[in-house]
Protein backbone atom coordinates (compact mmCIF):
# COMPACT_ATOMS: atom_id res chain seq x y z
CA UNK A 14 0.00 0.00 0.00
CA UNK A 15 1.48 3.35 -1.03
CA UNK A 16 0.49 6.71 0.43
CA UNK A 17 -1.26 8.71 -2.31
CA UNK A 18 -2.16 12.41 -2.14
CA UNK A 19 -3.77 14.79 -4.62
CA UNK A 20 -6.10 17.77 -4.72
CA UNK A 21 -8.39 19.88 -6.88
CA UNK A 22 -9.07 23.59 -6.57
CA UNK A 23 -12.67 24.63 -5.82
CA UNK A 24 -12.71 27.20 -8.60
CA UNK A 25 -15.92 25.95 -10.25
CA UNK A 26 -16.52 24.23 -13.56
CA UNK A 27 -14.55 21.04 -12.96
CA UNK A 28 -14.08 19.90 -16.53
CA UNK A 29 -13.35 16.69 -18.40
CA UNK A 30 -9.65 17.67 -18.47
CA UNK A 31 -9.52 17.59 -14.67
CA UNK A 32 -11.49 14.34 -14.73
CA UNK A 33 -9.64 12.44 -17.44
CA UNK A 34 -6.21 13.79 -16.52
CA UNK A 35 -6.40 13.43 -12.76
CA UNK A 36 -9.63 12.49 -10.99
CA UNK A 37 -10.13 9.24 -12.90
CA UNK A 38 -6.87 7.94 -11.43
CA UNK A 39 -7.96 8.86 -7.90
CA UNK A 40 -10.75 6.30 -8.10
CA UNK A 41 -8.57 3.50 -9.48
CA UNK A 42 -5.96 4.07 -6.78
CA UNK A 43 -8.28 4.03 -3.77
CA UNK A 44 -8.70 0.24 -3.78
CA UNK A 45 -5.06 -0.73 -3.25
CA UNK A 46 -3.53 2.33 -1.62
CA UNK A 47 -3.73 4.62 1.33
CA UNK A 48 -5.31 7.61 -0.44
CA UNK A 49 -5.81 11.17 0.77
CA UNK A 50 -7.74 13.56 -1.50
CA UNK A 51 -8.15 17.18 -0.71
CA UNK A 52 -10.22 20.15 -1.91
CA UNK A 53 -7.41 22.70 -2.02
CA UNK A 54 -9.35 25.82 -1.09
CA UNK A 55 -6.28 27.79 0.02
CA UNK A 56 -4.89 27.49 -3.52
CA UNK A 57 -8.06 29.01 -4.94
CA UNK A 58 -7.54 32.34 -3.11
CA UNK A 59 -4.37 32.99 -5.10
CA UNK A 60 -6.89 34.91 -7.23
CA UNK A 61 -9.79 36.84 -5.63
CA UNK A 62 -12.82 34.69 -4.82
CA UNK A 63 -16.34 35.59 -3.74
CA UNK A 64 -16.55 34.02 -0.22
CA UNK A 65 -20.16 32.86 -0.61
CA UNK A 66 -19.45 31.23 -3.95
CA UNK A 67 -16.17 29.73 -2.73
CA UNK A 68 -17.97 27.98 0.14
CA UNK A 69 -20.42 26.47 -2.37
CA UNK A 70 -17.65 25.47 -4.78
CA UNK A 71 -15.80 23.63 -1.99
CA UNK A 72 -18.90 21.49 -1.43
CA UNK A 73 -19.42 21.12 -5.20
CA UNK A 74 -15.92 19.63 -5.68
CA UNK A 75 -16.27 17.39 -2.63
CA UNK A 76 -19.64 16.14 -3.95
CA UNK A 77 -18.05 15.51 -7.35
CA UNK A 78 -15.28 13.52 -5.67
CA UNK A 79 -17.92 11.21 -4.26
CA UNK A 80 -20.03 11.25 -7.43
CA UNK A 81 -17.16 9.91 -9.56
CA UNK A 82 -16.77 7.02 -7.11
CA UNK A 83 -14.46 8.11 -4.30
CA UNK A 84 -15.58 6.36 -1.16
CA UNK A 85 -14.90 8.05 2.22
CA UNK A 86 -14.59 4.56 3.70
CA UNK A 87 -11.64 3.83 1.41
CA UNK A 88 -10.02 7.26 0.94
CA UNK A 89 -9.69 10.29 3.18
CA UNK A 90 -11.62 13.22 1.68
CA UNK A 91 -11.22 16.65 3.27
CA UNK A 92 -10.84 20.39 2.79
CA UNK A 93 -7.28 21.80 2.94
CA UNK A 94 -7.96 24.79 5.22
CA UNK A 95 -9.52 22.44 7.82
CA UNK A 96 -6.02 21.05 8.51
CA UNK A 97 -3.73 23.86 9.78
CA UNK A 98 -0.50 21.94 9.07
CA UNK A 99 -0.66 22.82 5.34
CA UNK A 100 -0.07 26.53 6.00
CA UNK A 101 2.53 25.86 8.70
CA UNK A 102 4.61 23.50 6.58
CA UNK A 103 4.26 25.84 3.61
CA UNK A 104 6.14 28.57 5.54
CA UNK A 105 8.90 26.17 6.55
CA UNK A 106 9.31 25.12 2.90
CA UNK A 107 9.19 28.75 1.74
CA UNK A 108 12.33 29.27 3.79
CA UNK A 109 13.96 26.38 1.91
CA UNK A 110 13.01 27.59 -1.61
CA UNK A 111 14.61 30.02 -4.05
CA UNK A 112 12.90 32.92 -5.82
CA UNK A 113 14.77 31.90 -9.01
CA UNK A 114 13.23 28.44 -9.17
CA UNK A 115 9.73 29.81 -8.50
CA UNK A 116 10.01 32.48 -11.16
CA UNK A 117 10.78 29.73 -13.70
CA UNK A 118 7.39 28.03 -13.15
CA UNK A 119 5.53 28.22 -16.48
CA UNK A 120 2.08 28.50 -14.83
CA UNK A 121 3.25 31.58 -12.93
CA UNK A 122 4.72 33.09 -16.09
CA UNK A 123 1.50 32.43 -18.02
CA UNK A 124 -0.85 33.71 -15.33
CA UNK A 125 1.19 36.74 -14.25
CA UNK A 126 2.34 37.79 -17.74
CA UNK A 127 5.23 39.75 -16.17
CA UNK A 128 2.76 41.92 -14.30
CA UNK A 129 4.50 43.44 -11.24
CA UNK A 130 1.23 43.43 -9.31
CA UNK A 131 0.64 39.68 -9.83
CA UNK A 132 -0.31 38.17 -6.45
CA UNK A 133 2.38 36.81 -4.14
CA UNK A 134 0.14 33.74 -3.66
CA UNK A 135 0.26 33.03 -7.39
CA UNK A 136 4.06 33.14 -7.17
CA UNK A 137 4.45 30.93 -4.11
CA UNK A 138 1.57 28.50 -4.59
CA UNK A 139 3.85 25.67 -5.83
CA UNK A 140 5.38 25.74 -2.33
CA UNK A 141 1.95 25.32 -0.75
CA UNK A 142 1.41 22.43 -3.17
CA UNK A 143 4.71 20.90 -2.02
CA UNK A 144 3.56 21.29 1.58
CA UNK A 145 0.24 19.57 0.79
CA UNK A 146 2.16 16.59 -0.55
CA UNK A 147 5.02 16.38 1.96
CA UNK A 148 2.75 16.83 4.98
CA UNK A 149 1.51 13.24 4.56
CA UNK A 150 4.75 11.41 3.68
CA UNK A 151 3.19 10.98 0.24
CA UNK A 152 4.78 8.50 -2.17
CA UNK A 153 2.53 8.93 -5.22
CA UNK A 154 0.85 12.08 -6.57
CA UNK A 155 -1.68 11.44 -9.36
CA UNK A 156 -2.03 14.67 -11.40
CA UNK A 157 -2.48 15.90 -14.96
CA UNK A 158 0.81 16.42 -16.76
CA UNK A 159 0.43 20.24 -16.59
CA UNK A 160 1.59 19.76 -12.98
CA UNK A 161 4.86 17.97 -13.84
CA UNK A 162 7.00 21.03 -13.21
CA UNK A 163 5.40 21.61 -9.79
CA UNK A 164 5.98 17.98 -8.81
CA UNK A 165 9.64 18.33 -9.80
CA UNK A 166 9.92 21.44 -7.64
CA UNK A 167 8.36 19.57 -4.70
CA UNK A 168 10.93 16.80 -5.14
CA UNK A 169 13.78 19.31 -5.36
CA UNK A 170 12.70 21.01 -2.12
CA UNK A 171 12.31 17.67 -0.31
CA UNK A 172 15.74 16.48 -1.47
CA UNK A 173 17.31 19.83 -0.53
CA UNK A 174 15.90 19.64 3.00
CA UNK A 175 16.90 15.95 3.30
CA UNK A 176 20.48 16.87 2.32
CA UNK A 177 20.54 19.28 5.23
CA UNK A 178 18.52 17.24 7.73
CA UNK A 179 18.56 13.54 6.90
CA UNK A 180 15.25 11.66 6.48
CA UNK A 181 12.99 14.68 6.95
CA UNK A 182 10.74 14.04 3.94
CA UNK A 183 9.59 11.15 1.80
CA UNK A 184 10.41 12.16 -1.81
CA UNK A 185 7.22 11.67 -3.88
CA UNK A 186 6.73 10.59 -7.50
CA UNK A 187 4.17 12.12 -9.88
CA UNK A 188 1.77 9.68 -11.56
CA UNK A 189 0.37 10.64 -14.96
CA UNK A 190 -2.28 8.98 -17.12
CA UNK A 191 -0.97 7.21 -20.23
CA UNK A 192 -3.68 8.77 -22.36
CA UNK A 193 -5.56 12.07 -21.88
CA UNK A 194 -2.95 13.26 -19.37
CA UNK A 195 -3.49 16.68 -20.93
CA UNK A 196 -6.88 17.43 -22.46
CA UNK A 197 -6.76 20.43 -24.76
CA UNK A 198 -9.14 23.34 -25.13
CA UNK A 199 -11.94 22.72 -27.66
CA UNK A 200 -11.65 26.13 -29.29
CA UNK A 201 -7.83 26.34 -29.26
CA UNK A 202 -6.30 22.85 -29.11
CA UNK A 203 -2.82 24.27 -28.61
CA UNK A 204 -3.80 25.29 -25.04
CA UNK A 205 -4.93 23.02 -22.22
CA UNK A 206 -8.60 22.90 -21.29
CA UNK A 207 -9.01 25.23 -18.35
CA UNK A 208 -11.66 26.31 -15.84
CA UNK A 209 -10.72 29.95 -16.11
CA UNK A 210 -10.90 30.27 -19.92
CA UNK A 211 -13.47 32.89 -20.92
CA UNK A 212 -15.18 30.86 -23.65
CA UNK A 213 -17.46 28.26 -22.01
CA UNK A 214 -17.36 26.23 -25.23
CA UNK A 215 -13.62 25.72 -24.78
CA UNK A 216 -14.39 23.11 -22.14
CA UNK A 217 -16.96 20.50 -21.13
CA UNK A 218 -17.75 20.70 -17.45
CA UNK A 219 -18.70 17.54 -15.61
CA UNK A 220 -22.10 19.04 -14.81
CA UNK A 221 -22.90 20.37 -18.29
CA UNK A 222 -26.31 19.49 -19.72
CA UNK A 223 -26.46 17.38 -22.90
CA UNK A 224 -27.46 20.41 -25.00
CA UNK A 225 -24.36 22.36 -23.84
CA UNK A 226 -22.11 19.32 -24.42
CA UNK A 227 -23.51 19.00 -27.94
CA UNK A 228 -22.98 22.68 -28.72
CA UNK A 229 -19.38 22.69 -27.42
CA UNK A 230 -18.38 19.53 -29.31
CA UNK A 231 -20.07 20.52 -32.57
CA UNK A 232 -18.29 23.92 -32.43
CA UNK A 233 -14.89 22.36 -31.57
CA UNK A 234 -12.02 23.46 -33.79
CA UNK A 235 -10.80 20.82 -36.27
CA UNK A 236 -9.01 21.20 -39.63
CA UNK A 237 -9.82 21.15 -43.33
CA UNK A 238 -8.37 17.69 -44.11
CA UNK A 239 -11.45 15.82 -43.00
CA UNK A 240 -9.89 12.48 -41.99
CA UNK A 241 -10.30 11.08 -38.50
CA UNK A 242 -6.80 10.27 -37.35
CA UNK A 243 -4.44 11.35 -34.58
CA UNK A 244 -1.67 13.72 -35.61
CA UNK A 245 -0.89 16.13 -32.79
CA UNK A 246 1.40 18.33 -34.89
CA UNK A 247 -0.83 18.82 -37.92
CA UNK A 248 -4.30 18.04 -36.52
CA UNK A 249 -4.38 18.89 -32.77
CA UNK A 250 -8.14 19.57 -32.70
CA UNK A 251 -9.33 16.19 -34.04
CA UNK A 252 -6.49 14.44 -32.13
CA UNK A 253 -7.86 15.92 -28.91
CA UNK A 254 -11.43 14.83 -29.73
CA UNK A 255 -10.31 11.27 -30.60
CA UNK A 256 -8.40 11.10 -27.30
CA UNK A 257 -11.50 12.18 -25.36
CA UNK A 258 -13.59 9.61 -27.26
CA UNK A 259 -11.05 6.90 -26.42
CA UNK A 260 -10.88 7.86 -22.72
CA UNK A 261 -14.67 7.82 -22.28
CA UNK A 262 -15.41 4.75 -24.42
CA UNK A 263 -12.40 2.62 -23.50
CA UNK A 264 -11.83 1.97 -27.24
CA UNK A 265 -8.17 2.18 -28.34
CA UNK A 266 -7.25 5.03 -30.69
CA UNK A 267 -6.28 2.81 -33.71
CA UNK A 268 -9.68 1.08 -33.45
CA UNK A 269 -11.46 4.46 -33.43
CA UNK A 270 -9.48 5.56 -36.49
CA UNK A 271 -10.50 2.33 -38.26
CA UNK A 272 -14.16 2.65 -37.20
CA UNK A 273 -14.43 6.18 -38.67
CA UNK A 274 -12.47 5.60 -41.88
CA UNK A 275 -14.27 7.45 -44.66
CA UNK A 276 -16.61 9.29 -42.22
CA UNK A 277 -16.80 13.06 -41.84
CA UNK A 278 -16.10 15.15 -38.73
CA UNK A 279 -19.83 15.85 -38.30
CA UNK A 280 -20.69 12.14 -37.82
CA UNK A 281 -17.73 11.58 -35.53
CA UNK A 282 -18.62 14.59 -33.39
CA UNK A 283 -22.24 13.42 -33.06
CA UNK A 284 -21.00 10.07 -31.74
CA UNK A 285 -18.58 11.82 -29.39
CA UNK A 286 -21.52 13.79 -27.97
CA UNK A 287 -23.32 10.48 -27.22
CA UNK A 288 -20.24 8.85 -25.68
CA UNK A 289 -19.61 11.91 -23.48
CA UNK A 290 -23.22 12.29 -22.35
CA UNK A 291 -23.37 8.58 -21.55
CA UNK A 292 -20.22 8.82 -19.39
CA UNK A 293 -21.29 11.97 -17.54
CA UNK A 294 -24.97 11.21 -16.88
CA UNK A 295 -24.41 8.72 -13.99
CA UNK A 296 -21.90 11.12 -12.39
CA UNK A 297 -24.42 13.96 -12.61
CA UNK A 298 -27.22 11.83 -11.13
CA UNK A 299 -25.10 10.75 -8.16
CA UNK A 300 -23.82 14.32 -7.70
CA UNK A 301 -27.38 15.67 -7.38
CA UNK A 302 -28.13 13.16 -4.59
CA UNK A 303 -24.87 13.73 -2.66
CA UNK A 304 -24.78 17.52 -2.95
CA UNK A 305 -27.98 17.89 -0.94
CA UNK A 306 -27.26 15.12 1.59
CA UNK A 307 -25.76 15.39 5.07
CA UNK A 308 -23.43 12.52 4.11
CA UNK A 309 -21.13 15.03 2.38
CA UNK A 310 -20.45 17.31 5.36
CA UNK A 311 -20.04 14.33 7.71
CA UNK A 312 -17.47 12.76 5.33
CA UNK A 313 -15.50 16.02 5.13
CA UNK A 314 -15.51 16.53 8.91
CA UNK A 315 -14.35 12.98 9.58
CA UNK A 316 -11.84 13.24 6.71
CA UNK A 317 -10.27 16.39 8.21
CA UNK A 318 -9.89 14.65 11.57
CA UNK A 319 -8.19 11.64 9.95
CA UNK A 320 -5.91 13.83 7.81
CA UNK A 321 -4.95 15.97 10.80
CA UNK A 322 -4.07 12.87 12.82
CA UNK A 323 -1.58 11.87 10.09
CA UNK A 324 -0.24 15.41 9.59
CA UNK A 325 0.44 16.36 13.22
CA UNK A 326 3.26 13.87 13.97
CA UNK A 327 4.87 14.47 10.57
CA UNK A 328 4.88 18.23 11.15
CA UNK A 329 6.27 17.68 14.65
CA UNK A 330 9.12 15.64 13.12
CA UNK A 331 9.86 18.39 10.58
CA UNK A 332 9.81 21.19 13.18
CA UNK A 333 12.15 19.22 15.39
CA UNK A 334 14.64 18.82 12.51
CA UNK A 335 14.58 22.58 11.92
CA UNK A 336 14.90 23.32 15.67
CA UNK A 337 11.52 25.05 15.83
CA UNK A 338 9.40 25.34 19.03
CA UNK A 339 9.92 23.94 22.50
CA UNK A 340 6.62 22.09 23.07
CA UNK A 341 7.01 18.29 23.05
Ligand code: AQP
Nearest residue numbers: 022030031034035156157194195196205206207208209
Ligand atom coordinates in the same frame (compact mmCIF):
# COMPACT_ATOMS: atom_id res chain seq x y z
N1 AQP B 1 -6.57 20.22 -19.39
C1 AQP B 1 -6.19 19.33 -18.50
N2 AQP B 1 -5.91 18.06 -18.87
C2 AQP B 1 -5.55 17.12 -17.96
N3 AQP B 1 -5.46 17.36 -16.63
C3 AQP B 1 -5.75 18.61 -16.21
N4 AQP B 1 -5.76 19.18 -14.99
C4 AQP B 1 -6.12 20.47 -15.10
N5 AQP B 1 -6.34 20.78 -16.37
C5 AQP B 1 -6.12 19.65 -17.11
C6 AQP B 1 -5.47 18.45 -13.76
O1 AQP B 1 -6.61 18.55 -12.93
C7 AQP B 1 -6.19 18.50 -11.57
C8 AQP B 1 -6.89 19.56 -10.79
O2 AQP B 1 -6.52 20.83 -11.31
P1 AQP B 1 -6.76 22.11 -10.43
O3 AQP B 1 -8.18 22.38 -10.29
O4 AQP B 1 -6.05 21.97 -9.15
O5 AQP B 1 -6.05 23.31 -11.16
P2 AQP B 1 -5.53 23.62 -12.57
O6 AQP B 1 -4.50 22.65 -13.01
O7 AQP B 1 -5.10 25.03 -12.51
O8 AQP B 1 -6.84 23.43 -13.43
P3 AQP B 1 -7.45 24.39 -14.51
O9 AQP B 1 -8.65 23.74 -15.04
O10 AQP B 1 -6.46 24.80 -15.53
O11 AQP B 1 -7.89 25.66 -13.70
P4 AQP B 1 -7.51 27.17 -13.86
O12 AQP B 1 -8.01 27.58 -15.19
O13 AQP B 1 -8.24 27.82 -12.73
O14 AQP B 1 -6.01 27.27 -13.75
C9 AQP B 1 -4.67 18.65 -11.56
O15 AQP B 1 -4.09 17.39 -11.30
C10 AQP B 1 -4.34 19.08 -12.96
O16 AQP B 1 -3.10 18.56 -13.38
